[in-house]
Amino acid sequence: MRANIASAQRVNIALLGCGSVSSIYHAPALEQLEQSGVVRVAGIFDPDGEAVARLTERFPSARRMSSPDDLSGMDLAIVASPSAVHARQSIDALRAGVTVLCEKPMASSVQEGDAMIAAAAESRGLLAIALVRRFLPATQAVRSILANRILGELRSVACFEGGPFRWPARSPSFFDRSRGGVLLDLGAHMLDLLVWWLGVPDGIDYEDDAMGGVEANCRFVLQYDSGIRVEGHLSRDWEVPNRYFFDCGKGWMSWMPTEPEAVQIGFHDTSFVLGAELHDRAFFGRPVAGRKSINFEQAFIFQIRNVVDAMHRHASLVAPGADALKSLRLIGECYRHRKLMNMAWLTDIESATARTEAGRVP
């Protein structure tokens, strides 16, 4: 196996899947890392030859891979294919001795996620999941503020995220039932962050608006034995506040996913709000603000860099597969116990059909 490669050696990367997430986020990050001499994009695979051609222009030294398991000479596979094949491609790569950075959601089902973890353990390989939000300065600040109880004991969290769906999906199959709806898509990020910040909840309640298809809206409540209550709301339908709000004993904190470098903090005994922009600490560890911290696009560079550092044994994975499996299990629980949301605008006849159709959602 090649996971423990020499530090000076460039990591050969296979990019599996040339869809929007690859062209918009991974490719620019890889271009930067190639220029820095950290990696080399050595192979690209996608069933769509035109999509491969577009990315190969950006990485001229990459070869067109004949199949996703054509991995000879590769050190790291970035699995950015449709989520239905995440598990198969990741497992094949791990068994071939190749480290995997798999896009979120890590898999379409808990069973697939378990199989991926088992394959990583059997091959003693590294499996990272692209839960890129863990690399954002704001989410790290939130984690630190909560862990250190800077605003006192956390009492409740309210998370609203989404808006009219705008992701440049390439195929209508993006909305296939096997790929889940907004919960498995955007919820993979939200639930991962919540578990990362607060741990695995002790109870969960879930409802969505799938009526024979995939949900565009969903709502969940997580309960913790400590008394913390988390309400989450995700939408592909309507512009929701896009805000994570933390109510604590001494004050509150708010983070907007559209602002990866900023948090707001308020104290219960003042009427002012601290609008905090996150900066890196200045060089030499002095307690002053240095340059502005990284943005969302740059987080993709740090994400790949973290996997490379882990391969060199210079760091541990920030988003290992085992962590991602925790939120995937929660998503599985949600779908298993799904209830139909109350849509009070439906007529009686419509509601009756909606309930029947919702009952058919597997």
Next chain:
Amino acid sequence: MTSSRVAVLGAGGFIGSRVVESFHLQGFAEVRPIVRRISGLARSRRFNLDPRIADACDAQALRAALAGCEYVVHAIAGDNATIVRTVEPVYRAAEHAGVRRIVYVSSASVHGQSPAPGTDESTPLREDQPIAYNNAKVKAERKFLRMRANGRVEIVMLRPSIVYGPRSSWIGGFADELLTGRAFVVEGARGVCNGIYADNVVRVIQLALTAPGVDGHAFLVGDEETVTWRELYEPVTKAFGIGFDEIPSITRSVPTQSGFERMLRFRDSKLGQALLPVFPLRLRHATYTGLAAWLQYQPGRSPSVMEAELTPVPDLERTLLQTCAWKLPSDKAKRMLGYSPQVSFTEGCRRSVEWLRFAGYPVVHHDGG
């Protein structure tokens, strides 16, 4: 009707998505949602339906999407150019597919936002109104009628005005304004609101698809009740625990057309359209952006003036709407389509507020909810 296949163009939009939802859940017809982009499928794919992707300006894609459909509901939103440009490809594709009838969701705006007393479907339409959207809708209706004169597909045009309900910008947009402190009304919002609850629009679309003897007709459609804008907005303010009188009320400004709107009107005029191509695109864009910024600029603002003290400036559309004095009649639709509003204004408002709660707005109070 249940065995008929109805294509809904603009299925991702506010009216289109409710048509899909209602037709499908009622079992009224086999629905085929059609959207311009894959991303527009989010609402339709809540159901186990067979949607299609087709840009309404792409006749070839439309032909494939409409194949096998007997009826088409045209509920495409878009900019003014799109409103006019989609007419011909939609009509031609419908004809090619053997569609019997197109129901076009036009707008009461063809009569202006503040129609003169006595206005009804027989009132002549004008293409030189100060709001370009109105002219685009007039042009689209006329173009459909011209196509019909030489084509086989029947056309029925519906003119709803203020369509409110779940996912309506009149409800959600106003809620957003309230929650961000940007809400204001014009002259106490005492003007007539020509509202129609979304389900009443769906009902009249159903009727218009099959009613006999209505080919080529246009119908104004509204709720039964005559209400003011205040009555439409008040349930939303109440839902958030805000008193309606806390909302700033602006006196109607003397110039009813802003400089920016005048510029847009010039751009859309025959003279503007003739002159603009002479100038390079970049220059046009820079001029447009610069003028827009200049016209929005308000000089002489004192640094001591608190932000909240700045008076909002109502745009022409809002001013006209909220000072409207005429309730548009639905008599023709009642007579020829058998239209009768199924949902009362009070019930429509109640359902709208329930949707606000569903969508995650902080609803704290509800009459009878």
